[in-house]
Amino acid sequence: MPVSPVPKTTANALETQGIGKRFGGFWAVKDVTFSVRPGERRAILGPNGAGKTSLFNILTGDYAASSGSIRLFGEDVTKSSVPKRIKNGLRRTYQHAYLFDGLSVHDTLFLAVAGLRGGWRQILPVRKSDPRRIEAERLAEVCGIPEFLDRMVSDLSHGQRRQLEIGIALAEDPKVLLLDEPAAGLSPAERPQLSNLLLSLPTDVTVILIEHDMDIAFRTSESVTVLFNGQLMAEGTPDEVMANKDVHEIYVGGTHSE
Amino acid sequence: MRYLIVLIPALLLPFVLTDFWLAQVLTRSLILGIIALSLSFLATYLGVVSFAQASLAGVAGYAIAYFGPNTVGIGVPLPFIVKLPLALLLAMIAGALIGFVARRSRGIYAIMITLAIGVAFFYFTRQNYVLFNGFTGFSGVLPPALGDRSWGDPRPLYYLSLGVAIICVAMVQGFVRSPLGLAVQAVRDAPGRLLALGIPTTFPIIAAFAFSGLIAGSGGILNAWFQERVSSFSVGFGPIIDILIISVIGGLRHPTGAFVGAIVYVILDIFAIDLIDRDRFNLLIGIVLLAIVVAAPNGLQQLAIDWVGALRKRAAKTPAN
Numbered sequence: 001m002p003v004s005p006v007p008k009t010t011a012n013a014l015e016t017q018g019i020g021k022r023f024g025g026f027w028a029v030k031d032v033t034f035s036v037r038p039g040e041r042r043a044i045l046g047p048n049g050a051g052k053t054s055l056f057n058i059l060t061g062d063y064a065a066s067s068g069s070i071r072l073f074g075e076d077v078t079k080s081s082v083p084k085r086i087k088n089g090l091r092r093t094y095q096h097a098y099l100f101d102g103l104s105v106h107d108t109l110f111l112a113v114a115g116l117r118g119g120w121r122q123i124l125p126v127r128k129s130d131p132r133r134i135e136a137e138r139l140a141e142v143c144g145i146p147e148f149l150d151r152m153v154s155d156l157s158h159g160q161r162r163q164l165e166i167g168i169a170l171a172e173d174p175k176v177l178l179l180d181e182p183a184a185g186l187s188p189a190e191r192p193q194l195s196n197l198l199l200s201l202p203t204d205v206t207v208i209l210i211e212h213d214m215d216i217a218f219r220t221s222e223s224v225t226v227l228f229n230g231q232l233m234a235e236g237t238p239d240e241v242m243a244n245k246d247v248h249e250i251y252v253g254g255t256h257s258e
Numbered sequence: 259m260r261y262l263i264v265l266i267p268a269l270l271l272p273f274v275l276t277d278f279w280l281a282q283v284l285t286r287s288l289i290l291g292i293i294a295l296s297l298s299f300l301a302t303y304l305g306v307v308s309f310a311q312a313s314l315a316g317v318a319g320y321a322i323a324y325f326g327p328n329t330v331g332i333g334v335p336l337p338f339i340v341k342l343p344l345a346l347l348l349a350m351i352a353g354a355l356i357g358f359v360a361r362r363s364r365g366i367y368a369i370m371i372t373l374a375i376g377v378a379f380f381y382f383t384r385q386n387y388v389l390f391n392g393f394t395g396f397s398g399v400l401p402p403a404l405g406d407r408s409w410g411d412p413r414p415l416y417y418l419s420l421g422v423a424i425i426c427v428a429m430v431q432g433f434v435r436s437p438l439g440l441a442v443q444a445v446r447d448a449p450g451r452l453l454a455l456g457i458p459t460t461f462p463i464i465a466a467f468a469f470s471g472l473i474a475g476s477g478g479i480l481n482a483w484f485q486e487r488v489s490s491f492s493v494g495f496g497p498i499i500d501i502l503i504i505s506v507i508g509g510l511r512h513p514t515g516a517f518v519g520a521i522v523y524v525i526l527d528i529f530a531i532d533l534i535d536r537d538r539f540n541l542l543i544g545i546v547l548l549a550i551v552v553a554a555p556n557g558l559q560q561l562a563i564d565w566v567g568a569l570r571k572r573a574a575k576t577p578a579n
């Protein structure tokens with residue numbers, strides 16, 4: 001494992017200042033200011049269409065922010081490319097598994113581990129004993145699909161694809177993990193496994209978790225942010241947030257699918 | 259092991275076939291197969307159909323003519339050891355440039371861009387006399403001597419083409435298992451996802467096109483030696499379409515499909531004249547292509563594999579004695 005550059009102790013892992021994303025005249029995310037400490041476990045709640053995934057897309061650089069600024073360990077990354085933010089330790093999973101269907105699980109995890117570093121050797125076939133392949137095998141173990149290493153990604157079940165998503169996100173020393181509804185579509189039996197996986201992550205990894213499943217969200221997170229109509233509605237400990245009248249209204253009182 | 263079934267006959271064929279069959283059918287199929295392989299590679303692993311592969315073959319063919327012996331008095335003769343890598347390098351650079359231009363294009367847009375490049379190159383070779391000798395191109399493009407004979411004689415050229423074809427297939431199979439080759443396939447499946455792994459997508463695209471230029475260029479050089487000439491006709495609409503047809507006939511499941519497609523195409527090309535009017539050849543190839551696309555959407559090779567699989571299953575069901 002490469003030694004991670006120690007972030008300035010004062011800097012938050014992630015910090016946004018009034019970020020927003022506009023599609024035409026519609027703000028999917030509007031004026032969101034929040035910060036997450038290094039090592040913190042944060043859940044993001046909100047009804048469908050609240051802007052949670054859009055917020056992730058802004059943080060990772062998949063969407064250019066229409067307003068505001070983003071700091072990653074104190075460094076302004078608002079205008080940085082996706083690969084640059086990845087290099088700084090930001091990782092994400094996708095709500096709708098977005099994977100390389102034509103590759104095997106092993107090759108997918110290998111790519112996540114190896115990237116394209118290492119110069120001209122990248123045109124040579126990968127050897128079986130390559131340490132990066134071994135690391136890929138370890139990741140498959142961690143995310144719970146070691147027996148499917150040789151399977152094509154297109155042949156995986158929905159749940160296995162979700163697990164692979166997490167395996168990819170865990171490659172190469174992640175510092176901030178953005179997980180977009182990792183439990184969606186999992187069977188009741190698989191959900192506790194996911195909670196355990198999240199709880200077993202190294203404590204210095206910062207996790208931001210979008211989750212509709214309250215059980216998982218509250219079991220694995222120490223703080224909660226609630227989004228509504230693209231805006232920040234409430235923030236605090238799980239108890240504080242659940243006591244919030246507005247949150248109660250939209251979340252418990254109201255209906256939402258999923 | 260399975261390759262030996264094909265390889266051993268391939269090595270022995272020159273001893274049983276006439277020169278006509280060896281040169282006009284097999285060697286020609288191998289050369290067309292190599293060029294078609296460069297297209298199948300891009301289509302299968304990058305998911306881009308390129309119409310510029312005839313141009314890439316042409317770049318190397320023209321280079322070997324320009325830097326080597328020819329009978330039109332144009333060019334700078336260079337020693338073999340210099341001009342061969344130079345010709346391949348130029349084809350790779352041309353491939354990289356096309357990849358750069360087409361880097362954001364997929365599907366129909368990639369087809370349009372590469373077709374435009376291929377057609378532009380065709381007209382350019384016709385109009386430029388300093389480098390390409392215009393309409394007539396280069397003649398007398400001879401391969402190097404082989405003792406007191408020439409590499410251009412039927413048997414040596416056949417073995418040379420066979421060797422190059424094997425190397426090209428092996429290179430494709432090695433490349434697609436390399437980190438860069440995996441990244442190329444990842445671009446095909448989910449470019450945004452690759453970016454989210456911190457891997458830029460432009461480089462794998464350019465590398466894939468450059469690699470396809472290396473393969474097409476190998477075929478292009480052999481083609482120039484085979485025909486002992488290279489001209490605008492080598493890079494025109496005819497070859498552009500031929501290469502596409504060969505790739506489709508052979509299917510995209512395995513790199514060697516290109517060679518199956520090439521043999522079928524060449525045999526049709528040669529023997530159709532006996533059956534129908536020369537002018538109707540396009541009609542015939544069109545009908546054959548249609549039949550193959552309907553009967554074997556994954557190409558003839560896959561059809562054969564499916565048949566063999568079905569036969570094996572039946573054999574397994576009816577146990578011997």
Ligand SMILES: Nc1ncnc2c1ncn2[C@@H]1O[C@H](COP(=O)(O)OP(=O)(O)OP(=O)(O)O)[C@@H](O)[C@H]1O
Binds near residue numbers: 047048
């Ligand atoms: N690329 C886009 N173009 C236009 N509108 C978009 C785009 N992406 C998101 N939106 C809109 O922004 C709003 C927020 O979407 P987002 O996907 O962020 O919601 P979410 O909170 O993740 O919802 P869910 O819980 O259903 O996943 C939605 O109304 C959506 O239609």
Ligand SMILES: [Mg+2]
Binds near residue numbers: 052053054095180
């Ligand atoms: Mg979402």
